[in-house]
Amino acid sequence: MEAGAALFAAAVRTPMGRAAGQLASIRPDDLAADVIKALLHRVPALDPARVDEVVWGAANQAGEDNR
Numbered sequence: 001m002e003a004g005a006a007l008f009a010a011a012v013r014t015p016m017g018r019a020a021g022q023l024a025s026i027r028p029d030d031l032a033a034d035v036i037k038a039l040l041h042r043v044p045a046l047d048p049a050r051v052d053e054v055v056w057g058a059a060n061q062a063g064e065d066n067r
Contacts, residue, residue: 012038032056 014031017023023031032054040048 010039010042012042 012035014035015023036054040046
């Protein structure tokens with residue numbers, strides 16, 4: 001693979017919730033960890049040691065990271 005090339009192995013998303021709803025007590029980084037674990041489970045051929053970078057975005061946050 002050439003330098004600077006990106007590879008998407010699979011896609012997983014977090015659950016969607018309402019402000020102050022059931023997901024309010026879960027930190028975004030904990031949700032991210034669950035997503036990464038699910039991706040590695042879906043693509044067993046992907047060696048975690050070869051993952052150089054994970055780009056994570058969060059929109060319309062209503063909790064801890066938006067204070």
